[in-house]
Amino acid sequence: MRQKAVRSTIKEVASVAGVSTQTVSRVINARPDVSSETRKRVQDVIDKLSYQPSALARSLSSQRSYTLGVVTAGLSYIGPSRTLSGIASAAEKAGYSLLLKELPSFVTNDIEPIFQALLSRHVDGIIWAVSEVGENLNWVNKPPLDVNIPLVYLTMEPQKNIPVVSIDNYMGGRMAMSHLLEQGYQHIGHISGPLDWWEARQRLRAWKDALTEAAIEFTENHWVEGNWSSESGAEAVVKLFDQYPQMDSIFVANDQMALSALQLIHQKGLQIPGDIGLVGFDNIPESEYFLPSLTTIQQDQYEVARIAVEEMIQIIESGWQGLESFTPKSIMLPPTLVVRQSSLRSREKDGGV
Amino acid sequence: MRQKAVRSTIKEVASVAGVSTQTVSRVINARPDVSSETRKRVQDVIDKLSYQPSALARSLSSQRSYTLGVVTAGLSYIGPSRTLSGIASAAEKAGYSLLLKELPSFVTNDIEPIFQALLSRHVDGIIWAVSEVGENLNWVNKPPLDVNIPLVYLTMEPQKNIPVVSIDNYMGGRMAMSHLLEQGYQHIGHISGPLDWWEARQRLRAWKDALTEAAIEFTENHWVEGNWSSESGAEAVVKLFDQYPQMDSIFVANDQMALSALQLIHQKGLQIPGDIGLVGFDNIPESEYFLPSLTTIQQDQYEVARIAVEEMIQIIESGWQGLESFTPKSIMLPPTLVVRQSSLRSREKDGGV
DNA sequence: CTGAAAGCGCTAACAC
DNA sequence: GTGTTAGCGCTTTCAG
Numbered sequence: 001m002r003q004k005a006v007r008s009t010i011k012e013v014a015s016v017a018g019v020s021t022q023t024v025s026r027v028i029n030a031r032p033d034v035s036s037e038t039r040k041r042v043q044d045v046i047d048k049l050s051y052q053p054s055a056l057a058r059s060l061s062s063q064r065s066y067t068l069g070v071v072t073a074g075l076s077y078i079g080p081s082r083t084l085s086g087i088a089s090a091a092e093k094a095g096y097s098l099l100l101k102e103l104p105s106f107v108t109n110d111i112e113p114i115f116q117a118l119l120s121r122h123v124d125g126i127i128w129a130v131s132e133v134g135e136n137l138n139w140v141n142k143p144p145l146d147v148n149i150p151l152v153y154l155t156m157e158p159q160k161n162i163p164v165v166s167i168d169n170y171m172g173g174r175m176a177m178s179h180l181l182e183q184g185y186q187h188i189g190h191i192s193g194p195l196d197w198w199e200a201r202q203r204l205r206a207w208k209d210a211l212t213e214a215a216i217e218f219t220e221n222h223w224v225e226g227n228w229s230s231e232s233g234a235e236a237v238v239k240l241f242d243q244y245p246q247m248d249s250i251f252v253a254n255d256q257m258a259l260s261a262l263q264l265i266h267q268k269g270l271q272i273p274g275d276i277g278l279v280g281f282d283n284i285p286e287s288e289y290f291l292p293s294l295t296t297i298q299q300d301q302y303e304v305a306r307i308a309v310e311e312m313i314q315i316i317e318s319g320w321q322g323l324e325s326f327t328p329k330s331i332m333l334p335p336t337l338v339v340r341q342s343s344l345r346s347r348e349k350d351g352g353v
Numbered sequence: 354m355r356q357k358a359v360r361s362t363i364k365e366v367a368s369v370a371g372v373s374t375q376t377v378s379r380v381i382n383a384r385p386d387v388s389s390e391t392r393k394r395v396q397d398v399i400d401k402l403s404y405q406p407s408a409l410a411r412s413l414s415s416q417r418s419y420t421l422g423v424v425t426a427g428l429s430y431i432g433p434s435r436t437l438s439g440i441a442s443a444a445e446k447a448g449y450s451l452l453l454k455e456l457p458s459f460v461t462n463d464i465e466p467i468f469q470a471l472l473s474r475h476v477d478g479i480i481w482a483v484s485e486v487g488e489n490l491n492w493v494n495k496p497p498l499d500v501n502i503p504l505v506y507l508t509m510e511p512q513k514n515i516p517v518v519s520i521d522n523y524m525g526g527r528m529a530m531s532h533l534l535e536q537g538y539q540h541i542g543h544i545s546g547p548l549d550w551w552e553a554r555q556r557l558r559a560w561k562d563a564l565t566e567a568a569i570e571f572t573e574n575h576w577v578e579g580n581w582s583s584e585s586g587a588e589a590v591v592k593l594f595d596q597y598p599q600m601d602s603i604f605v606a607n608d609q610m611a612l613s614a615l616q617l618i619h620q621k622g623l624q625i626p627g628d629i630g631l632v633g634f635d636n637i638p639e640s641e642y643f644l645p646s647l648t649t650i651q652q653d654q655y656e657v658a659r660i661a662v663e664e665m666i667q668i669i670e671s672g673w674q675g676l677e678s679f680t681p682k683s684i685m686l687p688p689t690l691v692v693r694q695s696s697l698r699s700r701e702k703d704g705g706v
Numbered sequence: 707c708t709g710a711a712a713g714c715g716c717t718a719a720c721a722c
Numbered sequence: 723g724t725g726t727t728a729g730c731g732c733t734t735t736c737a738g
Contacts, residue, residue, distance in 0.1 A: 057731035081434035410715035
């Protein structure tokens with residue numbers, strides 16, 4: 001069943017050019033030690049045969065695949081897919097290919113097969129682009145098998161001895177809160193994400209800390225846990241109005257939930273931002289067109305991805321020799337506040353910020 | 354610089370088990386021609402060394418990589434990322450890995466490097482998951498290089514001799530129109546997508562055909578071209594009201610544009626669905642929470658992906674020998690109408706459909 | 707500057 | 723059933 005490959009090989013090129021395969025190898029790897037005369041002759045043959053070296057064979061013999069493994073989850077959500085897009089573009093630019101694995105769920109702990117598949121294909125490194133949810137990253141300090149290639153993690157609590165790149169969700173929460181406070185809102189409720197998510201906990205903590213620092217008292221009735229979905233946002237806002245009647249604004253942990261909050265508040269006959277101010281998180285493309293447009297926190301997943309890939313490649317190319325010989329750094333990137341109508345109370349008339 | 358790989362090799366297993374590498378190979382490939390005694394002994398060694406065969410070496414020697422190339426574009430949009438997610442899950446299930454390439458834009462025509470990268474890594478097939486836009490698929494009848502592996506295309510006009518899997522956008526458009534007509538709307542406008550997109554043209558054609566068949570006259574002033582973005586939807590709806598004052602409903606070619614249309618109509622003081630009925634396309638998760646909730650057409654990208662992968666694998670495993678020996682089939686999948694408030698005029702009071 | 711020999715880790719083909 | 727030989731397409735090492 002071995003079927004003659006159609007692609008031409010280094011051997012053919014060598015024989016046509018009348019040199020050894022080694023010389024051809026030198027030419028395709030742009031080594032300096034080839035006479036320009038020989039180089040030209042070989043290059044001509046390469047062009048004529050439209051020869052392309054086999055990355056596969058190269059990987060096997062050089063123990064270097066120029067391929068990165070990427071592990072994601074929830075690709076049909078905007079965050080993960082933006083991140084993947086950023087990884088793809090950064091990797092492409094750096095000349096690396098991507099081997100993609102999507103976990104069936106965020107909390108899968110059956111990760112050994114993932115590693116096996118990636119390692120058996122000799123990836124040079126793995127970018128673990130799965131948010132920290134529940135116990136799903138408990139293994140980071142002792143990865144399975146003998147993973148002797150570098151790992152870079154995204155969107156998790158920074159840890160010692162592990163390279164993590166993430167948006168600073170706490171800072172984002174603080175930015176949202178500062179903005180609401182500046183607008184004069186005093187009774188700020190919170191709809192959080194599911195608390196088994198690290199990102200949700202960071203945002204909640206920001207809400208609490210901001211209130212504390214502003215000397216505003218609050219109780220556990222002033223916030224409700226959602227699950228990121230618009231549906232849960234609708235339920236949460238109903239509950240919140242019930243538990244916190246004086247509420248004059250809400251920091252909502254993502255834009256999807258803010259959307260349904262918007263809808264419900266509107267149906268209640270209340271004005272936004274007059275009666276209730278609203279700030280979301282994520283800046284999904286639609287949020288600019290909500291009614292009213294939504295103030296939110298923008299995360300640059302693209303930048304996160306770019307930095308993660310760069311760090312990965314730097315680790316690889318600096319000659320990774322295992323964790324011992326390496327001091328990893330974690331990087332937290334600041335998000336941005338995007339001010340729109342849903343929170344602009346005080347300066348409504350002079351055109352906003 | 355060749356650094357001793359940490360992973361154990363077939364050779365080590367063989368020598369520890371006291372058999373030839375060939376026998377180990379037979380065991381790991383679950384070949385029948387090994388005595389159960391030998392098999393057990395070898396298996397024990399494999400387990401003890403936690404040996405994992407190198408997929409790379411295997412690919413090289415067997416000329417079969419069990420890897421699929423996937424080419425996408427616009428991953429940060431919901432459609433492409435859902436599709437990719439479906440491809441990933443179907444491929445995983447079938448035991449194939451995925452090598453991912455994202456084009457920098459939908460209309461890139463610099464596709465040779467993409468093919469080279471994929472081919473040099475010996476993928477068994479390529480799924481071209483980039484929507485047909487402008488001339489970006491003109492090459493399908495003569496792919497570059499000598500691509501002697503199967504190609505399956507997504508979301509393009511079906512063609513002879515090329516396997517295509519796609520949602521039937523025309524049918525989706527007809528479903529949207531039938532629904533509006535059934536609701537008693539008579540003056541139906543259209544906001545199309547950008548017409549260099551195949552999908553946009555299909556939806557526009559459906560609008561025209563539906564009106565023609567319903568014997569409703571229309572002019573070129575009754576529709577406006579958008580570019581999929583919410584922003585363009587806002588502009589389009591303004592223009593449309595201007596050009597078509599009697600309009601009582603709009604079929605909008607995607608949900609993002611429908612969102613801003615919703616907003617503008619609302620600001621105009623008109624009621625939806627009372628004064629203006631609205632139907633979108635795509636069923637993005639948010640559309641259920643628009644104000645009012647949006648009737649739309651649902652595309653099952655997941656199913657498209659699943660079928661594409663299945664077809665691909667079937668082609669591969671049936672022993673692909675080049676296009677000549679193969680009769681490809683194109684598959685069009687029907688979308689679904691999702692009825693919500695934005696279009697429910699006639700039966701508003703008895704609870705809808 | 708160039709080539710010969712060995713090997714990356716595995717499988718195909720054939721022998722015994 | 724099992725082993726031997728050759729080879730996948732390239733790079734490394736070492737001669738010269």
